[in-house]
Amino acid sequence: MKPMLRIVHLFCRLLQRERLNRENVIEEYKINSRTFDRDISDIRNVLSELHARDELIYDRNDKCYYLSRGGLQDFTGMDVMAILKVLLGSRALCHDEMMGMVDAIRSLLPYEDRKALYYAIEDELKNYIEPMHGKAILELQWRINKSIIDKQKIQIIYTKADGKRIERDVLPVNIVFAEFYFYLVAFRDESEYEYPAFFRLDRIESIKVLGKVGENPLYTNFRYSDMRPAVQFMYAGELLEIKLRCKKSALEAVVDRVPKYEIIQEKDESVLLKVTAFGEGFIRWAAMQGESVEILAPQELRQRMGQWFTKVAEIYMQEVKEK
Template identity: 30%
Template sequence: MSQEKEPQIHRILSMYERLTNGETLIKKEEAARFQISEKSIQRDIGCIRNFLELEKSNEYVDYDHSKKGYVLETKTPSWLRNEEIFAILKVLIESRAFPKGEMDSLINKLTHLATKGDQTIIKQMMANEKYLYVELVHQKELLDVLWQLSLAIQAKKVITMHYKREFDERASERNVKLVGIMFSEFYFYLIAYPVGKDFDYPTIYRIDRIEHFEQTSIPFKVPYDERFQEGEFRKRVQFMYPGELINVKFKFTGPSQQAVMDRLPTARVVEKIDGGVIFEAEVFGNGIKMWLLSQREYVEILQPLDFKVDFIDGIRRIKKLYDC
């Protein structure tokens, strides 16, 4: 390589690196930086453009009139905008899903997806929330466990796990067929069918309560028309208590009908009445009871009848507690 060509390569690599970091290249400043003519800088920029075209890259160099310089653009944006990074970080912190060590690592990595010039701004925005972050009591690292369980779901092999409920003295061994992972109300949950038990609906396990697990060589099959769909399951479950799948009909006279639709994605308006609405929804029974009881002053159960009896009995027990 000749001495004449080597400096040009260094210039091009330097400019390309700064373009990828979100910097603006101003021709006059670049000429002063490398002590060459502006025409030479223009040729270097042309080389970068040609390289990106030959590589069929999603990126291209464009002149930004507002910045009076050259910037790297994408044909279809492949990075997260600052607004998107900030929103994801806010949701992530509010979830309290991970212990502090893992949460800090995720925040730092997401922040580094922003352009260098904006990373400082995002760090300043998140500094106080990182400092005040309160991790959950279990403090268990979850990222590796979640990934390994996800691989086991894809393999469709039975796993043996040692699971310890909150008030158990020691973990019990369980063989289960994994079908999904979900997150709700601070915790990650494993959705699975116990081996040897014929249930119409899956069992739910909190992942932080799994002490350890191993994948067996025992395969299982799920017919396509019976496959577990996390999205459909999520629409019908409340507080991760499945119970039996039922159709519930109730009158709601609360201030926010929209809140009902948001809480119960399967809910539909059957009839509008004076002072309220009659809703019908397909839901899993145990969790929906908890939510309806929390709205007891605005709710009247219409169907099914046994559900109505349980609901009234639940209200009586709550009133008895308040009377004590």
């Protein structure tokens, strides 16, 4: 291998966070120790001329050279494995986007760590199941995020759950992830709403930038972090103070799902508490808890929950008629 090509090759390996052992490199490239030292010196000179923050460091313990990150902390194998476990478990992306994301994150590690990490997640990679919509959404997410930063109004063509296509002019304020999907958080332009609506990104067929909004209190006053503790399943609607009784065994699930809460009374096996939540989403979540959670007030919400359970009971009380 020509000297210049060899130096470039070594430099690329260092950029990929590989640790270069002196003796191994000498053997691999069939060079002598003086040539190796000269290659290392040339790489240091390149870094200096580029005014790079990275620095070529020699670790005396394992006799390896590696690139520092200019004082920034490197990802460890433990960090990256945790990130990838969460990412793969989310099933948030179509197959191609997920595999590309995994490869990009794995590349932050040295070569040996990348190999070890692959074996830790190999089964999940090979058996990854993408969401049913199967759509690539990363580019769309990035385009919408740019509109949020630039405070631009956009027009979206959106397909609702029932298949109906609608057109909406909206003021986008955030993009969030919950329950397997990414959502656009946006205020509808034609109406005054205290809270925004949620649009699943995979159901957005197209977007069109309509221009800058200018100074608008929505961008200065709205904070999704203030709203998030009261949101379940990305349903907004009317914000309610809800009184409920739950079994002590279900208390953790309640307060993790609805962080805005106040415990009123504790009994032997149950807890009375108040939570602040958006009614529609809370009903959908509470229904999944069965007898572990009981809505006590407001009465209208309790009645809606009772009606929901009655309809479900009627379905299951009927005999199944096979055709």
